[in-house]
Amino acid sequence: GAVVSQHPSWVICKSGTSVKIECRSLDFQATTMFWYRQFPKQSLMLMATSNEGSKATYEQGVEKDKFLINHASLTLSTLTVTSAHPEDSSFYICSGQEGYTQYFGPGTRLTVL
């Protein structure tokens, strides 16, 4: 199957700082990439959909100025959590779409102190 990588796999930062998470499709071109957030023992919550070369579409309730998404190429999307606060601590997962299927990255654990 197609492979998606994420970097970093975990990050700890101080409150008020910004954190960038990279998502790469390694062996396919992902016109569309998705960003999810997952709390412990819960399902995946879609945050936004990004299409290469255009602005991301955010789900209702997700602050687009706080969660900046850039999809600069067919293999790279980035999520920047700006002015992070402890409530932003979570597991962030990206996916790239090939055909009907979404292939997920391994996730990034963000802890904001």
Add this chain to the structure above:
Amino acid sequence: QQQVKQSPQSLIVQKGGISIINCAYENTAFDYFPWYQQFPGKGPALLIAIRPDVSEKKEGRFTISFNKSAKQFSLHIMDSQPGDSATYFCAASYNNNDMRFGAGTRLTVKP
């Protein structure tokens, strides 16, 4: 609005038994139904998927049964093994967009 309802929330099965997880959907426009397996601290991995034009798909020990009229689909894991212990998510999408996930089922296979 929860578009995909998944049950049970948790499941305990003895080694060698059959694990069955069920999902029901509301939107008849859904045309793709995947199942994902997720281990703690990892991203979900595609397990098996089905389109609504078939009623069953089997890959190894994993089988999806699909009932279009009832708007239900299920995952059967035959000969369940301790290594199958994970959280399983069903999902549904339409027109290559908007994949909606079930709440997840935590499966424990006891040795």
